[in-house]
Amino acid sequence: MEAKISIVNLCKRYEDNEKEKGLFFSKNINPDRVFDGKEGYVLRNINLQIKEGEFHVFLGASGCGKTTLLNIIAGLLPKTGGEVRMDGKEINGMSPERGLVFQNAESVLFPWLTVKQNVAYALKPKKLKKEELEKRTTEAIALVGLTGHERKYPEVLSGGMRQRLQIARSFASDPEVLIMDEPFGALDAQTRMVLQDELVGIWKKTKKTILFVTHDLSEAVLLGQKISILSAAPDASIVSYEAVPFSYPRNSEDSDFVQYTAMLHRKLNAAILAHQNRPEPQSTQTAG
Numbered sequence: 001m002e003a004k005i006s007i008v009n010l011c012k013r014y015e016d017n018e019k020e021k022g023l024f025f026s027k028n029i030n031p032d033r034v035f036d037g038k039e040g041y042v043l044r045n046i047n048l049q050i051k052e053g054e055f056h057v058f059l060g061a062s063g064c065g066k067t068t069l070l071n072i073i074a075g076l077l078p079k080t081g082g083e084v085r086m087d088g089k090e091i092n093g094m095s096p097e098r099g100l101v102f103q104n105a106e107s108v109l110f111p112w113l114t115v116k117q118n119v120a121y122a123l124k125p126k127k128l129k130k131e132e133l134e135k136r137t138t139e140a141i142a143l144v145g146l147t148g149h150e151r152k153y154p155e156v157l158s159g160g161m162r163q164r165l166q167i168a169r170s171f172a173s174d175p176e177v178l179i180m181d182e183p184f185g186a187l188d189a190q191t192r193m194v195l196q197d198e199l200v201g202i203w204k205k206t207k208k209t210i211l212f213v214t215h216d217l218s219e220a221v222l223l224g225q226k227i228s229i230l231s232a233a234p235d236a237s238i239v240s241y242e243a244v245p246f247s248y249p250r251n252s253e254d255s256d257f258v259q260y261t262a263m264l265h266r267k268l269n270a271a272i273l274a275h276q277n278r279p280e281p282q283s284t285q286t287a288g
Contacts, residue, residue, distance in 0.1 A: 002088055003049040004177065004209050005073060010046040010082035012068055042068050044235040046082070048228060052176075055203055055210045057224030059217065059264070061272050065236040066213045067181055073211065074098050074179050086177065096125065099175030103182040105162040108169075109154045115141065115165055116150040122169040140172035143202055160191035164198075171202070177209045184219070196222055200248055217261050217268070218252050227264070231271045239271045 042065040050056050058066045071077040072084055075094040084091045086098070102108055109118055120137045128136065141147055144164040154162055163183055170178055184192045200223060203210055214220050220227050221244060229240040242264065251257060 004052040004054070004087065005048070005050040005211070006083070006085040006088070007046050007048040007073075008083040010043060010069075010072070010084055011041055011080050012043040012065070012072060012077070013041045013080045041080070041235050042233050043237070045237050048238060048241075050209065050211070050226075052209055053207050055200075055212065055223060055225045057212045057214060057220045057227045058230065059214065059220050059227055059268060060230030060236065061232045061268070062215065064230045064233045066230060069230075070179050070181050070211060070213055073177075074100055096173050097175055098177045098179055099170035099173060101163075101166055101170050101178065101180040101183045103185045105159075105166040106154070108166060109162060111154050114151050114153055115146055115157075115168075118154070118165060119168050119172050122172045126173070136172055136174075140168040143171055143205070144168040145198065158191070159187050160195055163187065163195060167199075167202070171206065171208075175208070177211065180210060180212045182213050182215070185215070192219075197249070199223065204248070217264050221246070221257060221261050221264065222250050222252060229264070229268055229271055231274065239274070240267045242267075 046069065058069065060066050068077065072079050073086075073091065075091050075098065110121065113121060116137055119140050120133060123133055123136055138147075141150060144167050146161065146164055146168060149157070149161065154165065157165065167183070184195055187195065196219060199210075212223060214223075224244055227240075227242040227244060228238045229242070230236045231239045245260070246257065252261075
């Protein structure tokens with residue numbers, strides 16, 4: 001069976017223009033190093049096959065290109081070379097087939113709309129009849145546990161509730177793939193644990209393909225079926241691909257869980273150290 005997401009020899013070099021420089025500088029990477037013509041590739045030779053319905057987590061050092069990779073899959077950024085396909089079709093631009101959930105819910109929610117109106121707004125492009133719009137909106141709100149809060153505005157919601165609302169908006173449009181970039185990174189520990197459990201429940205219920213970025217090793221093992229570890233930037237690549245051996249639900253205090261997380265930590269550190277000591281990369285031929 002063909003992979004849901006297929007990535008072959010993907011590489012990404014940020015162009016020397018204001019738009020792409022801004023994206024790169026946000027990661028606190030030295031611009032002289034990035035744009036000197038030698039180390040301009042943030043990602044190089046990424047190869048990955050993700051199955052339909054898979055919960056896939058990306059791990060790597062800060063600034064290694066995890067967000068860049070997700071943005072290319074989402075269609076927000078063009079690639080420099082290689083192939084990125086969904087269901088065998090090349091990804092060129094954004095599509096409702098791929099939903100997005102960001103770390104900062106405030107940046108994407110409309111503060112002048114209620115919970116219900118925010119979710120319904122995501123369905124506007126579908127031009128649904130009133131009854132179907134009501135049904136889809138109600139189902140999405142119930143899916144994330146916000147029933148009873150439909151008339152509230154984002155400003156009166158807690159951080160966790162705002163993230164639930166963002167997830168509800170994404171699920172309302174029924175995407176085939178949900179792309180999540182550190183969605184729980186700004187939350188307190190207790191809220192984060194609750195939402196981790198809820199996300200696993202939503203994933204099992206909806207059977208969506210989920211791509212999830214995190215810096216938290218424990219979170220990666222709690223959530224992921226498969227984990228890709230990236231080396232450090234520039235020229236980051238996937239250096240380790242792990243199939244998590246635990247069934248759901250998972251207990252982060254279990255001794256096997258702790259040992260497995262420690263193993264991932266060693267692999268992540270090894271990837272960073274190996275990158276620091278590797279020779280100058282050969283030039284990569286890019287696709288047109």
